[in-house]
Amino acid sequence: xxxxxxxxxxxxxxxxxxxxxxxxxxxxxxxxxxxxxxxxxxxxxxxxxxxxxxxxxxxxxxxxxxxxxxxxxxxxxxxxxxxxxxxxxxxxxxxxxxxxxxxxxxxxxxxxxxxxxxxxxxxxxxxxxxxxxxxxxxxxxxxxxxxxxxxxxxxxxxxxxxxxxxxxxxxxxxxxxxxxxxxxxxxxxxxxxxxxxxxxxxxxxxxxxxxxxxxxxxxxxxxxxxxxxxxxxxxxxxxxxxxxxxxxxxxxxxxxxxxxxxxxxxxxxxxxxxxxxxxxxxxxxxxxxxxxxxxxxxxxxxxxxxxxxxxxxxxxxxxxxxxxxxxxxxxxxxxxxxxxxxxxxxxxxx
Numbered sequence: 001x002x003x004x005x006x007x008x009x010x011x012x013x014x015x016x017x018x019x020x021x022x023x024x025x026x027x028x029x030x031x032x033x034x035x036x037x038x039x040x041x042x043x044x045x046x047x048x049x050x051x052x053x054x055x056x057x058x059x060x061x062x063x064x065x066x067x068x069x070x071x072x073x074x075x076x077x078x079x080x081x082x083x084x085x086x087x088x089x090x091x092x093x094x095x096x097x098x099x100x101x102x103x104x105x106x107x108x109x110x111x112x113x114x115x116x117x118x119x120x121x122x123x124x125x126x127x128x129x130x131x132x133x134x135x136x137x138x139x140x141x142x143x144x145x146x147x148x149x150x151x152x153x154x155x156x157x158x159x160x161x162x163x164x165x166x167x168x169x170x171x172x173x174x175x176x177x178x179x180x181x182x183x184x185x186x187x188x189x190x191x192x193x194x195x196x197x198x199x200x201x202x203x204x205x206x207x208x209x210x211x212x213x214x215x216x217x218x219x220x221x222x223x224x225x226x227x228x229x230x231x232x233x234x235x236x237x238x239x240x241x242x243x244x245x246x247x248x249x250x251x252x253x254x255x256x257x258x259x260x261x262x263x264x265x266x267x268x269x270x271x272x273x274x275x276x277x278x279x280x281x282x283x284x285x286x287x288x289x290x291x292x293x294x295x296x297x298x299x300x301x302x303x304x305x306x307x308x309x310x311x312x313x314x315x316x317x318x319x320x321x322x323x324x325x326x327x328x329x330x331x332x333x334x335x336x337x338x339x340x341x342x343x344x345x346x347x348x349x350x
Contacts, residue, residue: 027058027076032083032133036126036142037221040211040237042270043116046144048090048109048124051218051243052101055081059222063183071178077219078246082106091125092144093117098129104243106218119148119206145237148206152302152349153271154198154234155264156279157286158214158224160309162191162233167283168309182226188307190337192231197341197350198277199234209274210236213263215284217244239263261289268297276300277349281307282317282333291320294327303330303347305340 023030036050057076064070082105090097090109099109107126121143128138147153159165164186166172176185199207216224218240225238241259268276278293278301280286287306294301304324306317313333321331332343344350 034140036140038237039144052083052086052105054083063181067179070181074178087129089127117146147209150208153209153274154277155211160281160283194337201350210234213239217241275302277303279305283309287317287320298327301329306333308335
């Protein structure tokens with residue numbers, strides 16, 4: 001006896017409804033979504049960054065001090081399925097550029113510009129160009145930043161540099177990550193004041209550019225942006241690490257020395273007219289990475305700041321700091337941000 005096609009269609013329809021209810025229950029979107037991150041550029045080119053995802057968490061709208069809600073909300077950020085090799089188009093200043101996402105759904109597209117863009121933030125539009133979704137008009141706006149005239153730019157780590165994360169201790173790191181949210185996580189005392197002073201140093205009314213380069217994965221982009229906003233840290237460009245899935249949670253926040261170094265080099269080479277200040281901490285590999293950066297660009301690095309996260313200054317980190325100083329770079333290895341502020345005033349950054 002052959003199966004009735006009508007019954008088959010009804011079964012499939014019932015299956016879809018159940019599937020949609022499950023996705024809604026977990027606050028997941030099972031339709032393609034484009035996420036566009038803050039991009040950056042100079043007089044000759046711009047970089048547009050983002051992900052195309054087949055499955056992604058819906059944006060969080062409320063923040064409650066409930067450990068179970070926070071745990072669930074954070075787990076959702078890792079419930080992702082990339083749209084591998086997705087075809088996209090990028091619309092910038094009246095021109096359209098065809099591009100393609102990578103295997104993990106990430107796109108990092110460089111556009112060579114004919115006219116010098118004005119300083120400040122510019123809108124960019126990314127559209128999905130897959131035929132299957134042609135009628136759905138899936139698109140997302142983003143922003144590209146062209147720095148104003150400035151002497152310095154700042155490149156900062158995130159975890160345990162300004163966001164208290166306990167990066168050296170797996171259990172404590174995961175507890176902090178999954179039990180709190182962007183509104184309840186804490187910054188180190190005095191760090192916001194230091195960063196605000198750096199951003200507006202020497203009466204720079206438009207603000208000096210800030211780049212946040214971290215081992216944290218792109219899953220946490222919205223969380224980090226909200227955290228910096230609510231704590232009034234300088235707005236800037238975020239360059240994070242490869243997207244992770246739920247099965248890779250235990251690796252969250254681990255720094256890849258070479259990829260972080262590469263991202264920093266890319267920023268420095270994009271802005272040859274700027275001098276850079278590097279900010280990090282001694283909980284992982286920041287001092288080693290910054291030594292490598294200063295060795296490659298000794299004339300481009302004005303200062304290095306390393307926060308001592310433990311109870312005392314690390315002898316190993318202190319030796320690395322001394323090597324950086326031998327390159328002619330100002331260094332400050334500090335416990336409290338007030339020490340960093342004094343140092344910044346001393347060398348004329350603020």
